[in-house]
Amino acid sequence: MTRRFIFALGVVLCVVAIWLFVFYLPSPPLKVTSTTLQSAVGCDFSEDQCVRNIGDTVYRLTGTPSVFKVETPMTFTLQSTALSALSSVEGHLEGRDMYMGKIPLFFTYQNGKFVAQTMVGACTESSMIWTMHLVVEQPNGSVEQLTFDLQSFN
Structure with missing residues (x-):
């Protein structure tokens, strides 16, 4: 009787250990490099473009029109010194200090650049800070995350 009990207990413990190994073992982390904005306001497209340096790669974000107005179409252009090596760029905008949802x-x-067009909704404040989160993927599978803060005006 005790042998059966010990055997059954051993089987149960093995099943639990395998289950924990399969479902709770952390997967290897992606090679991700992050850069965040240093200033509070962020990108000012009327003065210049936003630049991020990650290793040897330089990313430049520009916006047209130069003033980011609510409920007005805005075109963002991302250029990179390693542009020919990029396989995709994905991203979204979200309110930094006020939840306004995620805008994909x-x-x-297009013509050697990654281009996206979007529009943001009006806020009760006269201006609002939006955070742009970008994920840039290289053909080898490595991923870089870029963050830009943008100010919109009513």
């Missing part, structure tokens, strides 16, 4: 950005490759 659909980038397409």
